[in-house]
Amino acid sequence: QVQLVQSGAEVKKPGASVRVSCKASGYTFTGDDINWVRQATGQGLEWMGWMNPSSGNIGYAQKLYGRFSLTRNTSINTAYMDLSSLTAEDTAVYYCARGVGYGLNWGQGTLVTVSS
Amino acid sequence: DIQLTQSPSFLSASVGDRVTITCRASQGINYYLAWYQQKAGKVPMLLIYASSTLQSGVPSRFSGSGSGTDFTLTISNLQPEDVATYYCQKYDSAPLNFGPGTKVDIK
Numbered sequence: 010q011v012q013l014v015q016s017g018a019e020v021k022k023p024g025a026s027v028r029v030s031c032k033a034s035g036y037t038f039t040g041d042d043i044n045w046v047r048q049a050t051g052q053g054l055e056w057m058g059w060m061n062p063s064s065g066n067i068g069y070a071q072k073l074y075g076r077f078s079l080t081r082n083t084s085i086n087t088a089y090m091d092l093s094s095l096t097a098e099d100t101a102v103y104y105c106a107r108g109v110g111y112g113l114n115w116g117q118g119t120l121v122t123v124s125s
Numbered sequence: 126d127i128q129l130t131q132s133p134s135f136l137s138a139s140v141g142d143r144v145t146i147t148c149r150a151s152q153g154i155n156y157y158l159a160w161y162q163q164k165a166g167k168v169p170m171l172l173i174y175a176s177s178t179l180q181s182g183v184p185s186r187f188s189g190s191g192s193g194t195d196f197t198l199t200i201s202n203l204q205p206e207d208v209a210t211y212y213c214q215k216y217d218s219a220p221l222n223f224g225p226g227t228k229v230d231i232k
Binding site for chain 2: 053054055059068069071104109110111112113115116117
């Protein structure tokens with residue numbers, strides 16, 4: 010069955026960077042986009058960006074410009090999300106989701122806490 | 126950027142009721158709209174895509190309609206397990222924004 014398994018929770022200091030991984034199985038990794046969505050505690054869903062694992066093409070929310078990077082390693086079916094210059098406002102659960110546009114399957118979520 | 130609004134933001138209904146949630150886009154998005162259900166502390170789950178196509182395994186009491194700027198999610202025969210927050214999402218082009226959510230509770 011399709012699975013997206015994300016890396017574990019992270020605690021970071023303000024100004025630091027974080028990398029969240031998303032390992033896919035049960036489908037052809039290069040066949041669908043990977044989207045990244047985050048959710049602060051008690052808040053709604055915020056779309057961050059997408060990547061086409063086959064071409065490497067990406068798109069992302071303008072508010073993250075300059076701090077946000079998406080990469081992938083197709084040999085191990087894994088997508089990565091990097092976010093730099095972290096602030097307390099980046100504290101959230103980060104999700105990867107498979108699908109062309111909409112999120113067909115979701116990872117379990119990774120809690121990133123930014124605190125001094 | 127195209128923004129999505131949802132109404133109501135909260136609704137409380139009785140078991141067996143028919144409930145309708147509206148999602149409105151600030152510009153036309155054709156039929157490129159999805160609906161998700163998120164139960165407390167859980168991962169979002171896709172209910173409907175392409176405005177009205179029910180995702181496999183989703184109960185038939187859920188239905189979606191609309192195109193352009195106005196969309197609806199209907200739950201007929203509301204069940205206790207439907208208590209959740211429901212989000213719409215546009216996916217015609219980036220940014221793939223979500224609506225702010227509608228929280229559904231049982232009276």
